[in-house]
Amino acid sequence: MDKNNKAHTGKAWKVGRHFDTDQILPSQYMLFPTIEEMAKHALEGIRPDFIPNVRRGDLLVGDENFGCGSSREQAPRVLKYIGIETVIAKSFASIFFRNAINIGLPVIVLPDAVDRIREGDRIEISFEKGVITNKTQGETYTFPPFPEFLMGIIKVGGLLQYAKSRS
Numbered sequence: 001m002d003k004n005n006k007a008h009t010g011k012a013w014k015v016g017r018h019f020d021t022d023q024i025l026p027s028q029y030m031l032f033p034t035i036e037e038m039a040k041h042a043l044e045g046i047r048p049d050f051i052p053n054v055r056r057g058d059l060l061v062g063d064e065n066f067g068c069g070s071s072r073e074q075a076p077r078v079l080k081y082i083g084i085e086t087v088i089a090k091s092f093a094s095i096f097f098r099n100a101i102n103i104g105l106p107v108i109v110l111p112d113a114v115d116r117i118r119e120g121d122r123i124e125i126s127f128e129k130g131v132i133t134n135k136t137q138g139e140t141y142t143f144p145p146f147p148e149f150l151m152g153i154i155k156v157g158g159l160l161q162y163a164k165s166r167s
Helices: 027-031 036-037 074-082 094-103 111-116 146-156 157-164
Strands: 008-014 060-062 085-087 107-109 123-125 129-132 137-143
Touching: 027 036, 074 094, 085 111, 094 107, 094 146, 094 157, 107 157, 111 137, 111 157, 146 157
Parallel strands: 008 060, 060 085, 085 107
Antiparallel strands: 008 123, 123 129, 129 137
16 A cells, blocks of 8 residues: 555455455465465465466455454465455455454455456555545445554554554
8 A cells, every 4th residue: 555645556356255264375375484485375276367467456355254264364464465455345254354454454344346346447545535436437435534543554564563653
């Protein structure tokens, strides 16, 4: 995310309902010693085209219960590492939601946008204004703007860095 409060633009990758942490990063790769090695296998079981084609700044658009399953912090960490800028979903598993915020990965609950955004659409997001613009379809969706403290956590890269910056 741009640390200067500018809008962010990326390509939408769509995934389905109950998209669990094992689909984000299969458990056998949790044993790899680095996030870099783990990241090579993100979404490989359901989207083999993902890693070769995802670009820094892209975003995931999920349906209901995104990030359910095991409470693995590696799942949102891998998404952030490969450059996923934001996850938009109808709802999130609570542990995934907390883990994402804790590592500085923005997550947005916005059911109407999920239904309207298509795979490959170019999406622009302003977290401070609470506006998502679908550049491909010429549509705008609104959400409650992120509060200042949450933007602070995201801008510095996570809760740990935020706490360090405040001490």
